[in-house]
Amino acid sequence: MSGNNGDIAGGSGIQSGDYFAELAGCLSAAGLSQEQVATTVADLRGYLAESESTDAYEEFGAPRTFAAGLVEGRVADEPDAQAETWKWATDIYADRQLLNRYGDQGWEVEGLDRLGRFVCRRDAQAAMRWEYRREIANNAKERESVAAGLALDAWEPCGHWLYFMYFKRPKAASAGPAAELDDLVAPPAKQLFLSGRYRGKLKQFAAAAVVSGTVSALVLSYGGDGVFLPFLIASVVAAPVGGYIGWSRMKREITAAEEA
Amino acid sequence: MAADRRSSWLKGVLDLLVLAVLTEGESYGYEISKALAAAGLGEIKGGTLYPVLNRLEEADLVVGEFRVAERGPGRRYYQLTGQGRRALAEQSASWLEFHTAVRTKLSSTHPGGAS
Structure with missing residues (x-):
């Protein structure tokens, strides 16, 4: 040899x-x-x-x-018996920060499961640091195009959820030998991480649901039989419109944050 | 200083140049290096070229195959994949757009250039 x-x-x-x-x-x-x-x-x-x-x-x-x-980037042919696994979930406001924090501790994302959790592994014998990024792609063609563009810089897709794409690469690609990982931090006990911003939005949503439920109950109780049908039609129209407006607003916020 | 600057420019586009060389057919390390030198891009060291080839292979943009030679130690031949062709087309367009912007700006400030 x-x-x-x-x-x-x-x-x-x-x-x-x-x-x-x-x-x-x-x-x-x-x-x-x-x-x-x-x-x-x-x-x-x-x-x-x-x-x-x-x-x-x-x-x-x-x-x-x-x-x-x-x-760099070559994967061992056989899975290592020493590998640890960890699944965790977060929201779109904290995902990148947490991915990079735990990537620095040697956690490699292998994909997203059906529940939207990041499925990670870490080889205790040969752990290395990982870095992550998130991109936006609206369909399969855009996903292919984004992946091809980033491949030249050694970014590899590691899962997508709705229109978010996640990419990983060994930190050695940007930091060289400085990316070596000597000491392993114990796997986190938590599996769900929600940011303050996301919790705030959940509270707003819950408050809106309580208000609209109360108003609906009052209208149906005191409005008489003639109100039921128009109210039902209005509800059927309002629910998807409200949902679409909420989703568009969130998408706009995220896109603006990506571009900032 | 000038060599350092050229080396820095090359770093951002070497992946594309390697893919471009492979559009002419399969090739191996030293031949790719020679083709780049012949194109006026200077001498590319093996220590620079091979990690790029590995990265392109890991990204499925090229595929490599080692062949034993009758004489000599054997060679790893690289071939462009369909994904590599698409990446080259897209990234070349981006690079040329960037190049045009740089050229336009530099020409406008150069005494002999366009106004």
């Missing part, structure tokens, strides 16, 4: 055989299979030979840093 190439690496003074041996060690430690390591090193040896360079260090940089770039 690492071979015995004894070429002296020019400026660095390191033999290229030693360089590739160290690189192979880094790739193995990062979880690549023997075959993947062997083919990667063979390909790089070929590159170096064709470029007529004798200095692998000068061509590829420090083995550890280069190996990190070569394995």
Whole structure:
């Protein structure tokens, strides 16, 4: 795999055989299979030979840093028995902040379940920091377009809910070796996080429901038989209109917050 | 200084340039590097190119296949995927729009440029 190439690496003074041996060690430690390591090193040896360079260090940089770039985003073939899982839910006003907070603790979002919870895993043996972002896409075509645009910067879709798309990427993509995670914080006990803003909106909604319920009861009790049908028609029309206005307003607020 | 600046410019667009090279057919690391140099983009080190190729492969924009060679250590060949073609078309348009804005602004302030 690492071979015995004894070429002296020019400026660095390191033999290229030693360089590739160290690189192979880094790739193995990062979880690549023997075959993947062997083919990667063979390909790089070929590159170096064709470029007529004798200095692998000068061509590829420090083995550890280069190996990190070569394995970024690659997923281990077999799930790790040491992996922890955690499902949690939040609202649209706190999601990004919480995703990034827990991403910093090594939690990787694998998707959203039917209840809208983030399904996360963390490999206790090889945890790394993750960063997240949220985008807006109204349909499948827009989702595909947004995903293709972000893929170039190593962002990978990790779930969508209504018209929100969530993306993840290893923090090493933006922070390099500084993104390594040494100590693991214990998994949070909570599974539901509601922001103050969301709780405020729930209170407003509850108050509106109480008022409209009371008014409806009074109208039906004291309005007589002639009021029932017009009231029913008005209710059938008002409910979807009110729902649409509320949804549009929330969507406008979120869009404005995304653009800010 | 000038080399640093070119390197910084290249960082933002190297993914697209690699995808563009692959529109001409499958290719491998060193050949891609040579094609970029021949296009006037300067020498791209393997340490810069290979992480980009890995990223493109992980994003399913290219697909790589290692082939054993009769002579030499073997090579990993990369091919553009349908998703890669679409990403290239969309991102190229965005880049060209940005390039036009920069060019227009710089030309308007350059003594010999457009007013």
